[in-house]
Amino acid sequence: MRVLLVEDNDAVANALVDVLGANGHRPTWCRLGADALTSHQDADVVLLDLGLPDLDGLEVLRRLRRISTVPVLVLTARGDERTVVRGLRGGADDYLVKPIRLGELLARIEAVSRRAPAAGEPAEPVVRVTDLSVDLDARTVRVAGQPVELTTKEFDVLAVLARKAGTAVSRQQIMDQVWGDAYLAVSRSLDVHMTTLRAKLDRPELLHTIRGYGYRLG
8 A cells, every 4th residue: 555654753754664664555755744735646545744844734634635535644742632623623534643553553544545435546437428428548538429639638637527527626636636736736727728628529518617616527
């Protein structure tokens, strides 16, 4: 399992990386909250310390939850009830107070990964909305049976919407999944790609703008 460890204490981080690696996981370590926001896509589970040097861990958690469903286990020295409640209500899947018992940590990682949906996996490889079909595996698009040529980024944007067809998807989610960055906005790029998508698909009624939020396919 790919585990992203967000921890600024070198001694703690080195110990956890060794334990995770010895138990079959593939750990990646970063010290900053900003790095977590740009690296979480490559993780199956995030272990998040709250006392980070650049951003408070609860703020990192809040931003992650705006654009990702990756399981997050909070690891912190803050054991007061108020902080625990804030963390769990803020979207943490679990909360462990330091010093951490390593066996318990491994068990909790397994538990949250069992509860988590498979990230990014569509229910069907081909999504159909009226006469639009999007083959997510072959990365092909057809409208009324005719192929539509899209750039890589145009397809990626459409694929994010197709995986959640009929559901509103926030701008942050699209930007994060396509450009891989939950921290720096590239909203102008998204606007340009949505404009070209609408023109190429020639189905303006299928790509809805949700004012102040994002977009919906279908």
